[in-house]
Amino acid sequence: EVQLVESGGGLVQPGGSLRLSCAASGFPFSPYWMHWVRQGPGEGLVWVSRINSDGSTTTYADSVKGRFTISKDNAKNTLYLQMNSLRVEDTALYYCVRGLGDKQVDNWGQGTLVTVSS
Amino acid sequence: QSALTQPASVSGSPGQSITISCTGTNSDIGAYKYVSWFQQHPGKAPKLILYDVSTRPPGVSNRFSGSKSGNTASLTISGLQTEDEADYYCTSYTGITTLNVFGTGTKVTVL
Numbered sequence: 001e002v003q004l005v006e007s008g009g010g011l012v013q014p015g016g017s018l019r020l021s022c023a024a025s026g027f028p029f030s031p032y033w034m035h036w037v038r039q040g041p042g043e044g045l046v047w048v049s050r051i052n053s054d055g056s057t058t059t060y061a062d063s064v065k066g067r068f069t070i071s072k073d074n075a076k077n078t079l080y081l082q083m084n085s086l087r088v089e090d091t092a093l094y095y096c097v098r099g100l101g102d103k104q105v106d107n108w109g110q111g112t113l114v115t116v117s118s
Numbered sequence: 119q120s121a122l123t124q125p126a127s128v129s130g131s132p133g134q135s136i137t138i139s140c141t142g143t144n145s146d147i148g149a150y151k152y153v154s155w156f157q158q159h160p161g162k163a164p165k166l167i168l169y170d171v172s173t174r175p176p177g178v179s180n181r182f183s184g185s186k187s188g189n190t191a192s193l194t195i196s197g198l199q200t201e202d203e204a205d206y207y208c209t210s211y212t213g214i215t216t217l218n219v220f221g222t223g224t225k226v227t228v229l
Contacts, residue, residue, distance in 0.1 A: 047217040108163040
């Protein structure tokens with residue numbers, strides 16, 4: 001069974017940093033593209049970032065470019081999202097999502113909540 | 119990349135069919151056959167119900183079907199059931215250098 005378990009969320013002040021982790025199991029992690037998607041309180045889904053299978057290619061939403069860094073440790077079956085210079089508007093539930101090929105996604109974790117507030 | 123446009127809400131009675139539209143541009147839905155649909159119940163993670171416009175993953179009811187014409191994709195739920203009450207999001211591939219884009223979301227109510 002595919003499992004994606006996010007961790008690392010919490011309350012942080014504006015300008016602060018957090019590192020989210022996503023532990024993957026139940027499938028061979030290395031060949032898969034991986035994604036982070038967020039959902040603000042009562043809001044819709046927004047793509048945050050994407051990384052290819054070997055970690056050599058990354059893509060970011062304009063709203064997080066230069067502040068967030070996605071990475072993938074295939075030896076540890078873990079996906080990361082380093083978030084710096086956090087803003088109030090980054091407050092959201094952050095989901096780790098497995099790629100379906102290189103163009104779509106299928107399985108989602110349960111999410112980790114990030115709250116940016118003073 | 120702007121969000122794809124979905125109706126905010128759609129409702130129907132048990133047993134009826136409903137259709138949710140998802141309108142994009144010729145840079146996303148119009149350019150690719152990679153449209154997916156997700157179902158999200160309150161407090162739960164989204165669940166994939168269709169990919170490649172109309173392909174159902176294993177275990178997804180055949181009451182869910184999809185289509186695409188031009189810049190608009192559609193999700194049809196036939197034989198509406200109470201458990202279908204949820205939020206539904208479409209998404210489209212937009213190319214190798216940009217992230218995929220989600221729809222604005224549609225709340226389905228079973229009357």
